Amino acid sequence: MTFIDKLLSTQRSNNSLLCIGLDTDLERIPESLKRHDRPQFEFNRRIIEATKDLVCAYKINSAFYEAEGEAGWRALSDTVKSIPQSVISIADVKRGDIGNSSERYAEAFLHRLRFDAVTLSPYMGKDSLAPFLLSADRCAFILAVTSNPGAKDFQHLKVGRKFLYEKVVETALRWNARKNVGFVVGATQPKELKLVRKEAPSVPLLIPGVGSQGGSLEMAVRYGCDKDGFMAIINASRSILFASSGEEFADAARKEAVKLREKINTWRGKFFDHPSHR
């Protein structure tokens, strides 16, 4: 199955555009879990168990695992295995290197760990991204406009009459022969999200920043979706994972996820003629 088909199928069956970011900060997990022999994995396992019918994807940011060394790498590896086959798994790793090295990253994340998708930094250009674009069943989400304050430093520079991020989108779309290019656009940047969606009407967009970072959910849905109200993957991390710091964290996460999916679907119902809201 192609990545696009799998994404659509999950977004339909779980009636959800929600992605949960497993930014599992060991300092923020419940006290009792800290004594577990595999605390990061155990936390993730319970979050996934509690929310897997509510999401279209899980996103794992490697920073939180690399900070824990070898045990963290094991937790990352165990976590991706515990994501149901029917749900999209995204390695949020923002890699990019010369061709020879990028091949190894592709091996690590797409083959060894079997993620459905990765996030990549575009700065090093085509050969740094190509090893991730060899197969239609995997997707490369290329950073276009990120959700952080530093997005303005380079992404918003003017290249001729366009912004750098527009050049990134326009150029990367030429590498989309297998329909497996996607983009990352922060929800904190609604104007830019609108522009990117216009430029790339049918590609998947990974949209972080609606939770703790304060991006507008309405705009994320309105400008992030394709014409049918799909293809936006709206990520929240901390606001769901740490909805409660107590033992009932997984239930609290489920409640937050139910709420967020519903809010997203309410906006979808408003802006798109999508089946679950007819």
Place this chain on the structure above:
Amino acid sequence: MTFIDKLLSTQRSNNSLLCIGLDTDLERIPESLKRHDRPQFEFNRRIIEATKDLVCAYKINSAFYEAEGEAGWRALSDTVKSIPQSVISIADVKRGDIGNSSERYAEAFLHRLRFDAVTLSPYMGKDSLAPFLLSADRCAFILAVTSNPGAKDFQHLKVGRKFLYEKVVETALRWNARKNVGFVVGATQPKELKLVRKEAPSVPLLIPGVGSQGGSLEMAVRYGCDKDGFMAIINASRSILFASSGEEFADAARKEAVKLREKINTWRGKFFDHPSHR
């Protein structure tokens, strides 16, 4: 000791600008080592043992380790520990994420693994780099002009009258309060190297691409060094590591490293009035 002082001290004591890139591809190591229980680490240990008096730095590209999963992460961790204190260790990881996540990468590479330096991608701007710039004893090498063909896709776009990579250099220099910003400039791009050195006369430059990638060593020395013939870190990986595929690989690597250091120093003698060649 600041990063700059440590670098200068090593470049002086080993009379070397050479950096060896430990891109340890398991498919290319000698047959006998493949049966070792820690093959990547054992290969690196012997290379380091054979060359540590000839280099100013070792650079470890995480791609080759992540491709081997948990065992690879262990090899990376063991390798950095086996680099002598007096030699610079560089985590060539090209990371960069929102502040919250970049802090975790800084924790992973600068604190847990205790690398002296990292390479970073600039696309996400200031807050993605800031966590790596907190201490003068560590250096962040920011990608400016890379050695690969894809460098032309975005790095050479014109932003007003400047190229994007020049804007990256000019902007990142404003974040150099602790004198711990460096840049990556490929030896395959001598014109650009000259420009960056002019813009940043005293920062350390990490210069890959002189070995298998075919960059000019003469230009790397001439344009990469500061006015005294230091501060360029000239990296070769495959041409040294795999100088021989036989059991004598470490001796062969040493011979290659001796040769390359000598060639570099010959050019240094020609272009700079540096002590070892007076």
